[in-house]
Amino acid sequence: DQQVKQNSPSLSVQEGRISILNCDYTNSMFDYFLWYKKYPAEGPTFLISISSIKDKNEDGRFTVFLNKSAKHLSLHIVPSQPGDSAVYFCAASATRGGSNYKLTFGKGTLLTVNP
Amino acid sequence: DAGVIQSPRHEVTEMGQEVTLRCKPISGHDYLFWYRQTMMRGLELLIYFNNNVPIDDSGMPEDRFSAKMPNASFSTLKIQPSEPRDSAVYFCASRRGTGTSVSYEQYFGPGTRLTVT
Numbered sequence: 144d145q146q147v148k149q150n151s152p153s154l155s156v157q158e159g160r161i162s163i164l165n166c167d168y169t170n171s172m173f174d175y176f177l178w179y180k181k182y183p184a185e186g187p188t189f190l191i192s193i194s195s196i197k198d199k200n201e202d203g204r205f206t207v208f209l210n211k212s213a214k215h216l217s218l219h220i221v222p223s224q225p226g227d228s229a230v231y232f233c234a235a236s237a238t239r240g241g242s243n244y245k246l247t248f249g250k251g252t253l254l255t256v257n258p
Numbered sequence: 259d260a261g262v263i264q265s266p267r268h269e270v271t272e273m274g275q276e277v278t279l280r281c282k283p284i285s286g287h288d289y290l291f292w293y294r295q296t297m298m299r300g301l302e303l304l305i306y307f308n309n310n311v312p313i314d315d316s317g318m319p320e321d322r323f324s325a326k327m328p329n330a331s332f333s334t335l336k337i338q339p340s341e342p343r344d345s346a347v348y349f350c351a352s353r354r355g356t357g358t359s360v361s362y363e364q365y366f367g368p369g370t371r372l373t374v375t
Contacts, residue, residue: 185368185369186369187301192362244289245314247303250300250301
């Protein structure tokens with residue numbers, strides 16, 4: 144049973160345009176969400192996170208939006224650059240309770256930004 | 259500041275052989291995680307440690323897998339005997355979980371690509 148789902152395996156956008164990556168979750172105990180970026184032959188690197196007490200968090204070109212009622216979050220990259228081409232993983236954590244240190248990951252979305 | 263270090267980066271072995279993967283977490287991090295990434299299952303947590311003590315090993319697939327953390331700066335993941343279906347990329351990650359700088363972000367090593375023939 145996949146608790147974190149990234150339904151789009153891949154996404155292709157033009158340089159300078161907006162990239163929107165989506166993520167859905169099913170576990171209502173999740174209250175902290177993270178996005179990771181992964182280049183080939185490297186480990187995932189932390190990009191941005193959001194707590195469930197917020198509905199938006201921004202860091203430069205990256206913004207994460209959280210819709211708790213829909214159990215949906217999205218990552219916006221504006222403007223997209225060729226160097227953003229990577230696999231993006233959505234992850235979630237239930238920070239209250241005994242498992243608050245575990246992250247559950249989606250399967251990732253491959254973003255390709257074309258020059 | 260050095261990140262998480264994993265060795266070897268690549269391992270090719272024959273079915274039935276013992277495989278040992280190694281990890282050095284970031285200094286000061288008191289949580290260490292082992293993950294496996296495959297095309298079919300994505301990134302899945304195998305086991306994690308807090309202050310060198312295994313806390314949750316429910317993700318370890320079989321008794322052939324074992325993990326240890328003898329001290330705060332070293333952990334191993336061992337597969338004995340290895341099988342072709344163990345072929346995957348294995349990641350180690352660490353995070354700080356106590357003190358004034360608690361964060362939920364985990365920092366990953368570069369991974370070990372294991373191929374069992």
